[in-house]
Amino acid sequence: AQSVSQHNHHVILSEAASLELGCNYSYGGTVNLFWYVQYPGQHLQLLLKYFSGDPLVKGIKGFEAEFIKSKFSFNLRKPSVQWSDTAEYFCAVSPTGTASKLTFGTGTRLQVTL
Amino acid sequence: EAGVTQSPTHLIKTRGQQATLRCSPISGHTSVYWYQQALGLGLQFLLWYDEGEERNRGNFPPRFSGRQFPNYSSELNVNALELEDSALYLCASSQRDSVWFFGPGTRLTVL
Numbered sequence: 001a002q003s004v005s006q007h008n009h010h011v012i013l014s015e016a017a018s019l020e021l022g023c024n025y026s027y028g029g030t031v032n033l034f035w036y037v038q039y040p041g042q043h044l045q046l047l048l049k050y051f052s053g054d055p056l057v058k059g060i061k062g063f064e065a066e067f068i069k070s071k072f073s074f075n076l077r078k079p080s081v082q083w084s085d086t087a088e089y090f091c092a093v094s095p096t097g098t099a100s101k102l103t104f105g106t107g108t109r110l111q112v113t114l
Numbered sequence: 115e116a117g118v119t120q121s122p123t124h125l126i127k128t129r130g131q132q133a134t135l136r137c138s139p140i141s142g143h144t145s146v147y148w149y150q151q152a153l154g155l156g157l158q159f160l161l162w163y164d165e166g167e168e169r170n171r172g173n174f175p176p177r178f179s180g181r182q183f184p185n186y187s188s189e190l191n192v193n194a195l196e197l198e199d200s201a202l203y204l205c206a207s208s209q210r211d212s213v214w215f216f217g218p219g220t221r222l223t224v225l
Contacts, residue, residue: 043216044216046214046215049213090156094214102147102206102208103159
């Protein structure tokens with residue numbers, strides 16, 4: 001069974017600072033990888049996804065993530081955060097080729113201060 | 115295109131009662147997933163339905179059950195409610211090798 005580990009539980013950054021949130025997964029086969037975001041009072045939304053191809057994927061709102069297969073990692077980055085990026089971020093993984101369940105990490109709460 | 119919808123938005127029950135939560139997937143999606151988001155515990159996988167069948171369930175007791183109807187909508191039932199069942203219950207729908215789309219959730223409070 002797959003598992004996901006997010007290393008940072010709570011991150012506080014000033015506006016314009018750079019962001020990197022760590023995500024590692026464990027699974028014996030090929031996977032699809034996702035980052036979801038949950039803004040305060042809103043429902044879970046997809047930030048970006050990796051299915052195959054270029055391991056550097058770009059998502060909405062200036063976010064990007066890099067899949068490093070050898071490290072089983074899919075870290076999320078943003079060069080300059082904004083106050084509106086304050087939210088909870090979830091990394092998730094599912095095995096490819098199936099509609100099997102999506103397994104989430106425990107989430108990282110990002111707080112951006114002015 | 116309408117997204118995943120869930121009802122009710124909020125549900126307040128007392129211990130021992132039963133709760134029924136409903137979900138309508140995105141049109142064309144045959145898979146429905148239920149997750150529990152309890153404070154501090156992230157999203158825990160509950161159940162997966164596809165084509166009317168239960169395909170997988172997470173590490174939850176049998177009093178958590180559900181079903182999927184012919185129109186692919188789904189119902190989650192929680193029997194003999196306990197205080198720790200208080201959480202946000204999220205429904206998602208998906209197609210094979212596609213993105214999971216989530217609904218707004220049902221906030222269940224058990225008193």
